[in-house]
Amino acid sequence: MHTPTDFLKPTLVPVNGVELEVFEAGRQNAGNPIILCHGWPxxxxxxxxQVPxxxxxxxxxxxxxxxxxGNSSRPDEVTEYDIEHLTGDLVALLDHYGYQNAIFVGHDWGAAVVWGLTLLHPGRVNKVINLSLPxxxxGETPWIEFLELVLGSDYYFVHFNRQPGVADAILDQNAFRFLRNLYRKNVPLRAPEPGMAMINLATAETPLxxxxMSDSDLDVYVSAFEKAGFTGGINWYRNLxxxxxxxxxxxPIIHQPTLMIYGDRDVIPxxxxxxxxxxxxxVVSLDCGHWIQEENPEETNQAILTWLAQQSIA
Known part of the structure; x- marks a missing residue:
């Protein structure tokens, strides 16, 4: 059975009033940092x-x-998951390692944090590589208000905000089923079903x-969320x-050299x-769904490394 400790040995790093569980590799390459930021969940x-x-x-x-x-801090206060706190953690992580700036790579919510970091702390970001979320x-209207107008109150971003605690409890009770049903590819196109999509996934008997990923890789996620619960990650949505x-x-302009990687079959437009x-x-588009770096790891690595090599020549 895989555990994250087979992956890399984590350390707890104090940053910005919390501790982050940090996995690190390539210390022999000190001076050339790249920080990888995951999404939800x-x-x-x-x-x-990508690491090797x-x-x-x-x-x-x-x-x-x-x-x-994971084993990072999970503050109770919802506002401690806003973009200032999330980007502040990454700035403090740079400070911990003694770096003025780094290349930042983000997927999904991690991409949102990297976009925000680049806007709020432009001097700390050397280059941007974001996956899935452009x-x-x-706009003129706050994001949750806008999404509620366009997509309704059952849309999961809106539901997380308007019905705090409801989805968290259902996901916590069904961590294995939810993650197994969520981490799928080549899902046949279907008409959207009524209700809240994430709750529906957590209660669906059969995955599509x-x-x-393999069962042993999925176990890493399931054991992490069974221990930490889903509320911390969902609180990111509650700060939109x-x-x-x-x-x-x-x-609002991102001035750094940027690579945007899309999955052609991602639900995110x-x-x-x-x-x-x-x-x-x-911009690079790969033939995959939302979980880009896990569905197409070789192509993702090639896209990132080719682009970085071109940047160093430029």
Missing amino acids: EHAFSWRH ALVAAGYHVIVPNQRGY YQER GEPV DRNWSLLANVD KSENLADFVPNVD
């Missing part, structure tokens, strides 16, 4: 296929479980499509409108105006 372990390739390419690879996840334009306010007065906000962006 994920774990540092989601980057297991990045170390071999000469990077000091730092992979935190962000607050709310830059989200800050094919598994993204707060984040909308916190980002009101920052320059591609951005139609990405270059308006991220002028130095290169």
